[in-house]
Amino acid sequence: MANAADCAYAVIRASILDGTFAPGSRLKEAELVEFCGVSRTPVREALRRLAAEDFVRIQRNQGAEVKTWSDDDLDDLFDLRALLEGHAAAAAARQISAAQLEQIRAAIVEMDAVLASSAPQAEQVAQFLRLNRVVHETVWEAAGSGRLQSMLGRLVEQALIAHTARHYSLARVAQSHHHHRELLDALAAGDAVWAEAMMRGHIRAARLTLKVPPS
Numbered sequence: 001m002a003n004a005a006d007c008a009y010a011v012i013r014a015s016i017l018d019g020t021f022a023p024g025s026r027l028k029e030a031e032l033v034e035f036c037g038v039s040r041t042p043v044r045e046a047l048r049r050l051a052a053e054d055f056v057r058i059q060r061n062q063g064a065e066v067k068t069w070s071d072d073d074l075d076d077l078f079d080l081r082a083l084l085e086g087h088a089a090a091a092a093a094r095q096i097s098a099a100q101l102e103q104i105r106a107a108i109v110e111m112d113a114v115l116a117s118s119a120p121q122a123e124q125v126a127q128f129l130r131l132n133r134v135v136h137e138t139v140w141e142a143a144g145s146g147r148l149q150s151m152l153g154r155l156v157e158q159a160l161i162a163h164t165a166r167h168y169s170l171a172r173v174a175q176s177h178h179h180h181r182e183l184l185d186a187l188a189a190g191d192a193v194w195a196e197a198m199m200r201g202h203i204r205a206a207r208l209t210l211k212v213p214p215s
Contacts, residue, residue, distance in 0.1 A: 009049050011036045012046055024066060029044065085139070089195040095142065104138050105184060128177075
């Protein structure tokens with residue numbers, strides 16, 4: 001049963017994160033049973049886990065739905081992320097390894113290539129976001145706190161759910177790219193104050209761009 005519940009959890013969670021199940025979507029047990037290829041009991045366990053992680057809302061006698069994020073919710077989420085990720089950047093600046101700096105540098109170079117490519121926009125955005133995650137996760141890892149990594153991972157995934165309803169554009173993701181190079185410079189210099197300020201500004205700028213409707 002545990003394996004079936006884990007499978008259902010993974011399938012539903014991935015479908016929420018990639019936008020297959022958009023915010024506000026009803027999650028009907030009968031449909032999820034067929035979608036996940038398991039029985040009702042594992043589906044119910046998966047939904048309870050997702051509700052505990054704030055991905056799903058379960059209402060008595062009404063079933064489950066993907067959580068909808070208000071602007072106030074997103075403000076809170078990004079405020080928390082700016083604080084925690086700023087702290088992570090400061091900690092990383094004090095102890096980041098040469099290999100981790102090179103990993104960030106390589107991801108930034110790849111981002112430049114993605115933005116300059118002639119690939120379809122959806123493909124460019126997907127590649128850019130993957131590389132952006134590499135940059136941020138490398139900073140979290142360099143901070144040296146597993147608990148902080150876990151907390152930030154959850155915050156980023158919750159933000160991603162909300163973003164799927166707003167649709168990323170290439171112009172939007174490119175707006176904050178110039179921050180990455182300055183963040184790299186701060187980390188390479190071992191300047192914790194600079195790195196923290198850059199990361200906080202980067203996260204707050206990302207929040208502001210999401211308040212502007214996509215063109």
